[in-house]
Amino acid sequence: MDGKWGGRASAVLLGAALLTAGCSPGGDGHGAGGTPGEPPRAAGPYWVNPDGNAARQAAAYEKAGKAAEARRIRRIAEQPVGEWIGPQDPEREARGFTGAAAASGRRALLVLYNIPHRDCGQYSRGGAADGAAYRAWIDGVARGIGDRAATVILEPDALLHLVDGCTPEEFHEERYDLLRGAVTTLTALKRTRVYLDAGNAGWGHPGQIFGPLRSAGVERADGFAVNVSNFYSTEDSVRYGKRLAAEVGGKHFVVDTSRNGNGPYTGGDPAERWCNPPGRRLGEPPTTRTADPLADAYLWIKRPGESDGECRGGPRAGAWWPEYALGLVP
Numbered sequence: 001m002d003g004k005w006g007g008r009a010s011a012v013l014l015g016a017a018l019l020t021a022g023c024s025p026g027g028d029g030h031g032a033g034g035t036p037g038e039p040p041r042a043a044g045p046y047w048v049n050p051d052g053n054a055a056r057q058a059a060a061y062e063k064a065g066k067a068a069e070a071r072r073i074r075r076i077a078e079q080p081v082g083e084w085i086g087p088q089d090p091e092r093e094a095r096g097f098t099g100a101a102a103a104s105g106r107r108a109l110l111v112l113y114n115i116p117h118r119d120c121g122q123y124s125r126g127g128a129a130d131g132a133a134y135r136a137w138i139d140g141v142a143r144g145i146g147d148r149a150a151t152v153i154l155e156p157d158a159l160l161h162l163v164d165g166c167t168p169e170e171f172h173e174e175r176y177d178l179l180r181g182a183v184t185t186l187t188a189l190k191r192t193r194v195y196l197d198a199g200n201a202g203w204g205h206p207g208q209i210f211g212p213l214r215s216a217g218v219e220r221a222d223g224f225a226v227n228v229s230n231f232y233s234t235e236d237s238v239r240y241g242k243r244l245a246a247e248v249g250g251k252h253f254v255v256d257t258s259r260n261g262n263g264p265y266t267g268g269d270p271a272e273r274w275c276n277p278p279g280r281r282l283g284e285p286p287t288t289r290t291a292d293p294l295a296d297a298y299l300w301i302k303r304p305g306e307s308d309g310e311c312r313g314g315p316r317a318g319a320w321w322p323e324y325a326l327g328l329v330p
Contacts (some may be wrong), residue, residue: 111301149191210229218249226239234255253295256302
């Protein structure tokens, strides 16, 4: 997964400014937007960050006279995307995003990706220093959300990396305990929905993830998330989600459709097909109108245009990559 924390301070400051001004973000009058001060209609129930990377890139293209490129990037900028909370000041970030969303009458979409020993030392290695630091971080996120509406995607890859063996056995029980604790803390917030990451349609076999989902506390969560930062079709992802749901008490799920418009990449090294694959496209825009009643939403959890890591000429994980962003928009 990618670590996605560049430029977070400006977004948080923006959220605070929006709250102070009492205005609604995102109504810039382009495409999906209505009148100024009105949230973009394309957002559905979710907040659109008017100062995200795509919005800044579209503005830069317009200033440079590149109208065609600006129009293409605006197709990303006008949609709600996941805000990946950073490690340093989770309370302030969560408060900024949820506060700005509340000011516009919308729900914030937050991604929590800070589990200790994250990403098995790969492109997004890192995470909290230890269990105590992680619990304190989760507590900070919870304080920042408070009683505002939020949908939280909890720890992409954390369970899969227990099952596939790349996380050492000595850390398994602690990770389950940390995830259960995070679910308990976050679901105690009256307007927060929590979805545990549960992999994708091309990974292993669903039977390998049933037990880990239960051990991580899925019964207390609102459900689970599939296809996060991946490329499997919505149809395949819904099918995978339904197979999982049948084994975990009929729990609902959400699908990341941010870059699955052309499905998964099948060329090159199989071990890196997930990392900045060429020829991918945006998938269905975020919506709660899905193909199955168990699927609560299609979401852009991964932010389109941000790198998966330093592969295929990409910048560091989570960095904005305008050339790749343009490639996602036909």
